[in-house]
Amino acid sequence: MSKILVTGGTGYIGSHTVVELQNAGYTPVIVDNLSNSNIGVLNQIEKITGLKPEFHNFDLCDQAKTNAFIEKNPDISGLIHFAAYKAVGESVKEPLKYYYNNFFSLINLLNAFAGRPINFVFSSSCTVYGQPDELPVTESAPVKKAESPYGNTKQIAEEILSETARAKNNYQVISLRYFNPVGAHESALIGELPLGVPQNLVPFITQSAIGKRGPITVYGDDYNTPDGSAMRDYIHVVDLAKAHVAAIKLMENGNPNGSYDVFNIGTGNGTSVLQVIRAFEETTGVKLNYVVGDRREGDVEQVWGDVSKSTEQLAWKAGLDITEMMRSAWKWEQYLKDHPFN
Ligand code: NAD
Numbered sequence: 001m002s003k004i005l006v007t008g009g010t011g012y013i014g015s016h017t018v019v020e021l022q023n024a025g026y027t028p029v030i031v032d033n034l035s036n037s038n039i040g041v042l043n044q045i046e047k048i049t050g051l052k053p054e055f056h057n058f059d060l061c062d063q064a065k066t067n068a069f070i071e072k073n074p075d076i077s078g079l080i081h082f083a084a085y086k087a088v089g090e091s092v093k094e095p096l097k098y099y100y101n102n103f104f105s106l107i108n109l110l111n112a113f114a115g116r117p118i119n120f121v122f123s124s125s126c127t128v129y130g131q132p133d134e135l136p137v138t139e140s141a142p143v144k145k146a147e148s149p150y151g152n153t154k155q156i157a158e159e160i161l162s163e164t165a166r167a168k169n170n171y172q173v174i175s176l177r178y179f180n181p182v183g184a185h186e187s188a189l190i191g192e193l194p195l196g197v198p199q200n201l202v203p204f205i206t207q208s209a210i211g212k213r214g215p216i217t218v219y220g221d222d223y224n225t226p227d228g229s230a231m232r233d234y235i236h237v238v239d240l241a242k243a244h245v246a247a248i249k250l251m252e253n254g255n256p257n258g259s260y261d262v263f264n265i266g267t268g269n270g271t272s273v274l275q276v277i278r279a280f281e282e283t284t285g286v287k288l289n290y291v292v293g294d295r296r297e298g299d300v301e302q303v304w305g306d307v308s309k310s311t312e313q314l315a316w317k318a319g320l321d322i323t324e325m326m327r328s329a330w331k332w333e334q335y336l337k338d339h340p341f342n
């Protein structure tokens with residue numbers, strides 16, 4: 001069946017997507033420079049599916065290597081582009097590092113496929129909405145000025161892709177705007193591998209619970225939400241992975257919406273920080289220590305997605321709830337304790 005190039009395929013969302021592509025009968029081929037992932041992930045994928053994915057280690061910012069790879073693989077029909085830097089705080093301190101990596105990798109790939117038909121799925125983010133004026137936020141809501149260079153790379157990448165798809169008829173593109181991906185594969189053989197102190201809520205919770213970190217700080221309890229803590233649309237990473245397979249399938253049949261399209265990928269539900277903490281405690285039976293601190297700069301108060309477009313047109317819907325998200329995240333953290341990757 002079709003060969004799909006997965007850039008960043010040894011990373012968190014990429015590795016889960018490789019598994020779902022294999023489960024759906026596709027042949028994923030990974031390109032990753034291992035700047036934020038571990039080669040051991042390939043064996044873990046093989047343990048889950050029985051298939052070790054083909055892997056190529058190079059930097060997509062290298063146009064010559066990217067061109068040579070694409071030329072040698074004329075049978076690649078789809079591309080899921082995860083490879084990017086993603087740490088919001090670091091992007092504020094090192095903007096050029098983010099603009100360089102996230103733009104050159106994207107532009108090099110588009111150049112490499114020039115003239116060849118390709119179905120392209122791009123990893124975008126709900127960060128493009130900022131604090132939406134209306135909730136749940138739909139795909140037609142205005143894109144707000146980005147809070148960080150990282151967020152800006154997603155906004156500009158979407159523009160690069162929509163303009164390129166309009167100008168050149170070989171590209172079909174879907175941008176998936178992920179809400180907050182959390183959790184791990186049910187096997188606990190793959191999951192998120194945060195470098196250093198996790199900035200995201202769920203990995204901090206699991207590391208705190210296992211004793212790797214101190215108490216969790218809840219960033220603000222004076223928001224205009226039912227319990228005062230900020231609300232997000234958490235989505236299980238396996239559901240998110242399946243959305244990529246659905247996007248590839250939609251383009252294989254010819255997306256009736258045209259050569260460029262955007263979908264929200266979330267559950268459609270808002271969950272507060274305090275509700276996540278409670279869900280973790282109830283699911284795992286492990287008591288968490290937390291303190292309430294100040295709001296974190298740049299955080300929005302509340303955001304969750306309207307997912308009716310993805311449900312109807314992508315034929316995809318999230319099936320796993322916050323309990324499954326917490327259960328799998330905890331199982332993965334426990335697995336890591338006995339099987340450290342680094
Ligand atoms: P990740 O860091 O785990 O995976 C990204 C992978 O890309 C890593 O394995 C890294 O080694 C690789 N990579 C980076 N630059 C590269 C380059 N120049 N050449 C080759 N490989 C390169 O991140 P993730 O959480 O899996 O995120 C995947 C994508 O989804 C990213 O584009 C991210 O911005 C986007 N996204 C993530 C989230 C989230 O919360 N995790 C939310 C919205 C969007």
Ligand code: WQD
Pocket residue numbers: 086088124125126127179180181199200201202204216217218219220230231232273296299
């Ligand atoms: C979730 C909630 C925090 C840590 C970020 C990026 C976004 C996207 C996903 C890539 C917020 C609160 C967190 C902690 C806390 N990534 N929190 N204590 O900020 O919604 O989104 O990741 O595209 O671009 O900005 O996710 O997991 O950091 O935070 O109280 O120790 O948990 O304030 O309300 P966020 P998060």
